[in-house]
Amino acid sequence: MNPEPVIPELRGPRVLLRAWTDADLVPFAAMNADAEVMQHFPATLTRAESDQLAARVRAHFASYGYGAWVVEIPGVMPFAGCVGLLNVGFDAHFTPAVEISWRLVRAAWGKFYASEAAQCALRYGFETLQLPEVVSFTVPANLRSQAVMQRLGMHSKAEENFAHPNLPAGHPLSEHVLYRISGDAWRASSGQ
Numbered sequence: 001m002n003p004e005p006v007i008p009e010l011r012g013p014r015v016l017l018r019a020w021t022d023a024d025l026v027p028f029a030a031m032n033a034d035a036e037v038m039q040h041f042p043a044t045l046t047r048a049e050s051d052q053l054a055a056r057v058r059a060h061f062a063s064y065g066y067g068a069w070v071v072e073i074p075g076v077m078p079f080a081g082c083v084g085l086l087n088v089g090f091d092a093h094f095t096p097a098v099e100i101s102w103r104l105v106r107a108a109w110g111k112f113y114a115s116e117a118a119q120c121a122l123r124y125g126f127e128t129l130q131l132p133e134v135v136s137f138t139v140p141a142n143l144r145s146q147a148v149m150q151r152l153g154m155h156s157k158a159e160e161n162f163a164h165p166n167l168p169a170g171h172p173l174s175e176h177v178l179y180r181i182s183g184d185a186w187r188a189s190s191g192q
């Protein structure tokens with residue numbers, strides 16, 4: 001049996017990105033069942049679907065040494081959501097690629113926790129993993145996530161928008177906006 005991977009903790013001024021525990025499954029499922037949190041996804045998730053997603057995220061860490069960390073706001077919220085780096089799991093014009101993604105509980109919205117936690121994950125991706133580039137994508141209507149991408153220094157080009165291959169043609173959530181940032185651009189913008 002393989003030992004659990006050692007998952008590094010990442011810290012920002014207000015956020016802690018940490019390994020998953022079984023205690024995170026209940027608040028993760030509640031977040032994934034929240035229609036407002038999931039409004040830019042095809043559907044909310046059942047408890048079983050949420051647990052399966054958590055298992056895949058944990059397995060990603062075991063396979064690649066990085067993944068989506070649990071976001072904790074020490075002294076405020078033991079579970080605020082998850083932020084991290086994941087291999088894009090479909091074929092598109094920009095793959096293979098590593099995606100930065102986030103999903104936070106509504107109580108954590110509007111406080112810039114997603115931006116702070118994502119900056120920690122980007123730093124890990126570019127400094128420790130030496131990734132050449134990180135992408136992110138969402139539907140055009142998801143302006144909150146696009147604002148986070150822009151705060152991270154990511155850029156988009158209209159000609160790189162794409163139809164998500166896991167959704168049927170014509171699905172209202174099919175069109176996605178692609179954002180990118182290179183390690184060089186991140187280092188230049190962060191003074192590294």
